[in-house]
Amino acid sequence: MPLQELHEDTYLQLAELMHASVGLSFSTAKKPLIASRLAPRIQRLGLSGYEAYVDLIAGCDDGGEFQMAVDLLTTNETYFFREPAHFDLLESELSRTRPQRLRLWSAASSFGDEAYSLSMLLADMQQTGRIGADWSILGTDISERVLRSAVEGIYPEDRLRHVTPERLKRYCLRGSEGSAGLVQVQERLRERVRFGQLNLCRPVEELGPFDAVFLRNVLIYFDPPTKQAVVERVLTQLRPGGLFFVGTAEGRVPGVRGLTPIAPGAFRKEGA
Incomplete structure (x- = not known):
């Protein structure tokens, strides 16, 4: 009824x-x-x-x-390597600076697609000597349910439609029989990513400093004052000179200072 x-x-x-x-x-x-x-x-x-x-x-x-x-x-649709220009920009930046230690934060990680996309990129860059071996990723979300799923790292194949065949072969395991159509991120990548629950509208403990923060496709849920407060709170965990990403459709948050635009949805924190 x-x-x-x-x-x-x-x-x-x-x-x-x-x-x-x-x-x-x-x-x-x-x-x-x-x-x-x-x-x-x-x-x-x-x-x-x-x-x-x-x-x-x-x-x-x-x-x-x-x-x-x-x-x-x-919960919105999410998938691996969403808005690929951001991953290209991060790769270009890291190839230029060649950091030996790297900490990234997926601040609205949902089911983990973004965090594991970043892990694939960094693993490739480590293998080619463009970054050091000391790197890790933190994924946070308000939802315990999506975080439990993220830790398992199991996804329908369609969610990885933008992952290259080479990366799928290197970093994923395909399911068979009862698990046909599913893909699991390999343990060696899952070990590089940790997940935790976090309400971005509450005070944030000392998590960083991070070299890059992804806060994409979550600001759409907040009114302007809350958007500004959330972004300012998140930016306290980003080192000066670090990269900050929001969804390309979300634009720049009014009232937030200390960010230099470098591409649609991408900014550099001033003060380096």
Whole structure:
């Protein structure tokens, strides 16, 4: 039986809860999308409607459902080597500077596609002597569920459609029989990447300094003041001269200083 319409007052209550708790910003125009993403979950739980679901996730004893709601409302399509110009720029920069020690941060890592893409790039560069052997990647996300999946490093083949055949052969294992159509990132790369839960709208402990930070395709969920606060918080973990990446469609964050644009969605932190 279809759910009743998501009423405006219930939607506003949900939007306020998400903004106050994790900084997510949902305009009135997003109401149909929010309703469609939550409806299957509400029906699966056997709840009477959206009002009952909001009451559940707003309560102290939600059984982890608030986190599930965050997952449902923020999970976008992701895949390996998304926006390849950023990986090309990073490769060019590192080939020029040839660092012997390197720390990268995938700050909204989702299922790990971005972090493992970076690991493939760095492994190639180490093999050709363009960077040293001391490198690692940190992937963080607000969702425990996606992080558990990221640690396993198992993906449908289509998510790796932009990975070259040579890299697939070097760094991935193809599934067979019951796992046909799946690919797992090899353990030697998974060991280079660690994942941890992090809410970017809360104070960030000392994680860095990092040589490059990827904060791509997450700012779209925040209102302008939250965007500025998140970027400024993240930049405290980036060394002067380091590279900072956002999604090319997200542009420059108004009010944030100390960044020099070097390409669409790519910046250098000033002060080197």
